[in-house]
Amino acid sequence: MLIRFGASNYRSIAAGVELSLVAVDHDREAAREQPHLGESLLTLAAVYGPNASGKSNVVGALAWLRDAVKDSIRFWEDDIPLEPFAFGTGPTEPSEFVIETTVGGVRFEYVLEIGTGQVLYEGLFHYPEKKRRRIFEREGSNLKLQRGLGALSGTRELLTERTLALSVARRFDEPLVSEFANDLLRIQVLGQVPRRTLFPNWRAMQRFFGTADTTHWFDGQDNDQHSLSPREEGKWPTLSRREQALALLRLADLGIQDVVIDEQEIPFSSSGETRTQRRLRLVHRSGGNSAPLDFSAESEGTKTWFGLIGPVLTALRSGSIVILDEFDAGLHPTLSAELLRVFQSRVTNPYGAQLIFTSHDTSLLNHLNRDEVWLTEKRLDGSTRLGALAEFAGERVRKSQNLENAYLHGRFGALPQVDQTEFLRALGLIG
CATH class of the missing domain: 3.40.50 (Rossmann fold)
Structure with missing residues (x-):
């Protein structure tokens, strides 16, 4: 610690x-x-x-x-x-x-x-x-x-x-x-974007870092950097990694009952080729029905919570x-x-x-x-x-x-000092 x-x-x-x-x-x-x-x-x-x-x-x-x-x-x-x-x-x-x-x-x-x-x-x-x-x-x-x-x-x-x-x-x-x-x-670090980096697309990588880590909990794949075994048998739940991640996802009451990770064929019109890529979808329930929605269509709040699941479970499991x-x-x-x-x-x-x-x-x-x-x-x-x-x-x-x-109420300071005077003067509303 x-x-x-x-x-x-x-x-x-x-x-x-x-x-x-x-x-x-x-x-x-x-x-x-x-x-x-x-x-x-x-x-x-x-x-x-x-x-x-x-x-x-x-x-x-x-x-x-x-x-x-x-x-x-x-x-x-x-x-x-x-x-x-x-x-x-x-x-x-x-x-x-x-x-x-x-x-x-x-x-x-x-x-x-x-x-x-x-x-x-x-x-x-x-x-x-x-x-x-x-x-x-x-x-x-x-x-x-x-x-x-x-x-x-x-x-x-x-x-x-x-x-x-x-x-x-x-x-x-x-x-x-x-x-x-x-x-x-x-x-594990979420939300931090270094100003100097070797990766030109680092901002995008950081934003979805948690998402990638969470996906490993649902598809059974281990992330070499963060996957660790419990320190003591018996203290950590015996549920599978997927069941633990799904339980934390359902905790948010987002109307999501399952996660589907599969592959889809992507055609490229310019070359006529078809490529296979992994696809992440969240299964929503509505009344007695359910339907999977592409992860890109989810709200920012849902994406944020989903991205936290992997890092949080990894930390709880390893201390x-x-x-x-x-x-x-x-x-x-x-x-x-x-x-x-x-x-x-x-x-x-x-x-x-x-x-x-x-x-x-x-x-x-x-x-x-x-x-x-x-x-x-x-x-x-x-x-x-x-x-x-x-x-x-x-x-x-x-x-x-x-x-x-x-x-x-300003008891501890650490609040922004807001003053409209300069703004009002710039608008010509005060002298």
């Missing part, structure tokens, strides 16, 4: 932000006790704030770190796709990322500092007996390994100034490294993280609230899967605890400030407070 994540000098994040999933209130189902930490961790974290205040950049920084570990060997040969804060000294200063997680009951910490075109510092540590121990530490091209980890010695030969040591080391058969790296790579940018886009608030309950419940979420999301839907605040809410604001220099609602402005927010009402 994620303990905390921090980033500095990334997009609108300048001086640094930290998102913590350590619970303030322990006496509830969504707070999962971690005896080795002496703390409880949360299964939900929501980021609220005005448009352009940096909400997406906060969760995007975590997504960037995941992609860096996955891609640095293959795609960083000539350049590091990093976007530092654009103002002041941002372009010349290093960027830093820090993540702490628990893997198999052990706390891990990973620190990465990147400068212009090169990795400056990188370190992976663990706390097997509550005492910090180094797994590896790297400054420039100098790599130090924990004694007894000879299996990682080949990392030095493959290391370059733009390659992450973690990307290289995870390929060797050393559980200490591979288990942490695999846990990081299991993070991994789902990042969802603009959670409220296309979903009815009742459905959004139901998804929160799925992650909060120990019955539906036995392995501590975590949902981290951004949203403008204030009604969801009625279903969140004070320590599950984070607020972003834009500073005068254009940088993002991230603060915990539980301790807004240094004052402990009451557990019983109506969060939605207080937020909408």
Whole structure:
């Protein structure tokens, strides 16, 4: 489970932000006790704030770190796709990322500092007996390994100034490294669109990422990146993957009773050829009748819910993280609230899967605890400030407070400052 994540000098994040999933209130189902930490961790974290205040950049920084570990060997040969804060000294200063997680009951910490075109510092540590121990530490091209980890010695030969040591080391058969790296790579991201990419059609790929992943749950095919076995037999339902996905689809009360995945022949008039392609259709019921409709004809809300099914079930089954940018886009608030309950419940979420999301839907605040809410604001220099609602402005927010009402009345800030004066003057309606 994620303990905390921090980033500095990334997009609108300048001086640094930290998102913590350590619970303030322990006496509830969504707070999962971690005896080795002496703390409880949360299964939900929501980021609220005005448009352009940096909400997406906060969760995007975590997504960037995941992609860096996955891609640095293959795609960083000539350049590091990093976007530092654009103002002041941002372009010349290093960027830093820090993540702490628990893997198999052990706390891990990973620190990465990147400068212009090169990795400056990188370190992976663990706390097997509550005492910090180094797994590896790297400054420039100098790599130090924990004694007894000879299996990682080949990392030095493959290391370059733009390659992450973690990307290289995870390929060797050393559980200490591979288990942490695999846990990081299991993070699923929906809604985030990187500004720099190797794929010209990345926006379309991201939009339908969840749809493709969900389809595997209905047709029995496994997705190599995200399909995992349950951690303990007996805790996860014995229903088939298709039955689990269909149950979650029906939960939304969309009038859909089944999913059909088949093949259709597509004729090409120019060449006279006929090609076969897979087709996804949702079977709707109407009275005593039913009919399959092509997925492209479905509403945006139906497409959104369908796209969430695969990533959500994968996370619940493996205890991994789902990042969802603009959670409220296309979903009815009742459905959004139901998804929160799925992650909060120990019955539906036995392995501590975590949902981290951004949203403008204030009604969801009625279903969140004070320590599950984070607020972003834009500073005068254009940088993002991230603060915990539980301790807004240094004052402990009451557990019983109506969060939605207080937020909408400006109690916690993080609201757009709307002023019509300039607009009315431009229309010539005022002097």
